[in-house]
Amino acid sequence: MKLVGPTAATLKVHVLSFPASTDVETDNNDSIFDPQNQVFYPRRERSRRLTETSLKNRGRLLDRLLCNQTVNAFAILQGNKVPLHRPARHAVRSDDAASPMRDTPKNATYLYLQLTLAFSAVGWTLIIWAGHLDTGFGLVMPAMMWCPALAALVTCRLLHRDLRSLGWRWPNNRYLAASYLVPLAYTSVAYGAVWALGLAGWNSEFVSLVAQGLAFRGMPAWASFTLGMILMATGGVIQNLSMTLGEEIGWRGFLVPELAKQMSFTKTSLVSGLVWAIWHSPLLLFADYNAGTNRWYALCCFTVTCVSLSFMLAWLRLKSDSLWPAALFHASHNLFVPIIFDSLIRNTGRSLWYTTVFGAALAAASPLFAMYFWMRRTEIEQPSSEPVSAKAAVFA
Numbered sequence: 001m002k003l004v005g006p007t008a009a010t011l012k013v014h015v016l017s018f019p020a021s022t023d024v025e026t027d028n029n030d031s032i033f034d035p036q037n038q039v040f041y042p043r044r045e046r047s048r049r050l051t052e053t054s055l056k057n058r059g060r061l062l063d064r065l066l067c068n069q070t071v072n073a074f075a076i077l078q079g080n081k082v083p084l085h086r087p088a089r090h091a092v093r094s095d096d097a098a099s100p101m102r103d104t105p106k107n108a109t110y111l112y113l114q115l116t117l118a119f120s121a122v123g124w125t126l127i128i129w130a131g132h133l134d135t136g137f138g139l140v141m142p143a144m145m146w147c148p149a150l151a152a153l154v155t156c157r158l159l160h161r162d163l164r165s166l167g168w169r170w171p172n173n174r175y176l177a178a179s180y181l182v183p184l185a186y187t188s189v190a191y192g193a194v195w196a197l198g199l200a201g202w203n204s205e206f207v208s209l210v211a212q213g214l215a216f217r218g219m220p221a222w223a224s225f226t227l228g229m230i231l232m233a234t235g236g237v238i239q240n241l242s243m244t245l246g247e248e249i250g251w252r253g254f255l256v257p258e259l260a261k262q263m264s265f266t267k268t269s270l271v272s273g274l275v276w277a278i279w280h281s282p283l284l285l286f287a288d289y290n291a292g293t294n295r296w297y298a299l300c301c302f303t304v305t306c307v308s309l310s311f312m313l314a315w316l317r318l319k320s321d322s323l324w325p326a327a328l329f330h331a332s333h334n335l336f337v338p339i340i341f342d343s344l345i346r347n348t349g350r351s352l353w354y355t356t357v358f359g360a361a362l363a364a365a366s367p368l369f370a371m372y373f374w375m376r377r378t379e380i381e382q383p384s385s386e387p388v389s390a391k392a393a394v395f396a
Contacts, residue, residue: 103159105261111158112254113275115151120144120279128286145243148250148279155254166253171320179316179329180237186369187336190361191345199354199361201346229340236335237328244330251276252317252326260318265377269370273310277303284358291356298358305357308366309333315373318380337362 101107123144126135133141156163194200210228211221219227251272259268281299283289290298309329316325337357345355354361 101159103161105258108155108159109255109258109262112151112155112250112258115154116148116250116279119147119150123147124282127283130287132288133283142243142246146246148248148255149246149253150250152250152254165257166249167257167317167321167323169322171322171325175316175320175322175325176328179325180332182312182369183329183333184336186362186365187333187341189368190365191341191355193365194345194351194354194361199348200351201348203344203346206343232340233335236339237331240331240334241327244334245327248313248323248327248330252313253323256314256317260314260380260382265314265318265380266374269311269314269374270307272314273307274303276310277306280306291352291358293353293358297353301360301363302358304363305366308363308370311370312373315376315380 101111123140126140127133127144129135152166153163155161156165191200195202207225208221211224214224214228214231215221216224255275256268256272259271263271277299280289280302284299284302285295313326313329316329317323342356345351353359356362
């Protein structure tokens with residue numbers, strides 16, 4: 001192998017000249033005294049002793065230079081920059097050294113939360129100032145739902161992480177099926193109990209409206225309503241996915257894996273659920289993101305529901321090693337709860353205290369499903385605490 005350019009120049013070794021050794025004392029006689037060995041040598045051996053001492057010193061220096069230059073050569077061949085006249089141990093830079101802050105799970109979590117707060121503050125200000133979620137022709141709320149994703153992308157950029165660490169891989173289909181059906185299951189249990197206990201009525205006007213909207217010639221009303229529900233259950237999920245994906249890139253794509261490197265599954269689910277609920281709380285308390293009941297009551301029910309859902313979402317994210325099940329789960333929840341089941345509810349007076357995501361029914365039903373996922377927490381592998389750099393992700 002022939003090295004050219006800076007490498008060849010770096011590997012050049014110059015033999016240095018050394019002054020005459022002063023380790024030997026002489027006298028005016030024909031003998032010479034060696035103080036190290038405490039013996040006298042004949043003067044004729046003086047030249048040989050001086051030559052041996054000089055060669056030993058030169059050999060040590062040459063060994064040191066060749067060792068340093070070999071390290072430099074390997075560093076250069078691996079693509080690292082090695083400045084001249086500096087030891088190689090100071091020259092090899094890693095991805096962490098190039099980052100403005102050390103990439104640890106704790107630092108990454110704090111940075112992400114700070115960026116999420118900064119980006120979301122813009123949306124909170126606009127919506128609270130207007131007093132309703134439909135401000136800006138309804139475009140501010142979808143944009144705000146992408147603030148967690150923006151914070152995750154910026155955090156990865158600042159820490160020199162590959163974006164594939166967010167979990168873009170396509171998961172096993174059974175996780176996608178569970179993500180779609182579990183929200184339907186706990187919503188059916190919650191609202192079924194509300195109807196069974198007489199806490200709300202059946203909204204026949206909504207049923208007629210859906211049937212009339214898809215009234216094909218010769219098709220009975222029940223068939224039109226069924227077809228409408230199928231279209232809502234498919235097209236509605238796709239429409240919601242375009243917005244819930246923004247949240248889940250941040251919450252489950254970035255935050256949950258970082259928390260899982262620092263704590264247990266239980267604590268990861270609790271912390272991520274509380275952060276998720278707190279993120280919604282300004283709009284719930286100071287805008288119209290509520291059902292019209294007492295705001296603090298709504299916040300308590302909503303927080304219990306968020307934390308419960310976080311156990312399911314965290315399990316799906318860590319088990320599948322993908323963010324897509326969480327995004328689909330969130331989209332399915334936003335479809336079945338506020339769009340379908342809330343529309344089928346007829347308020348009989350205090351129905352809103354039990355229904356919607358701010359009511360007691362979901363707050364009571366969702367922990368039962370969360371318990372099932374918590375009992376299967378041992379199936380989750382603990383993520384590695386080592387940060388994934390851009391170079392390392394290529395070979396993963």
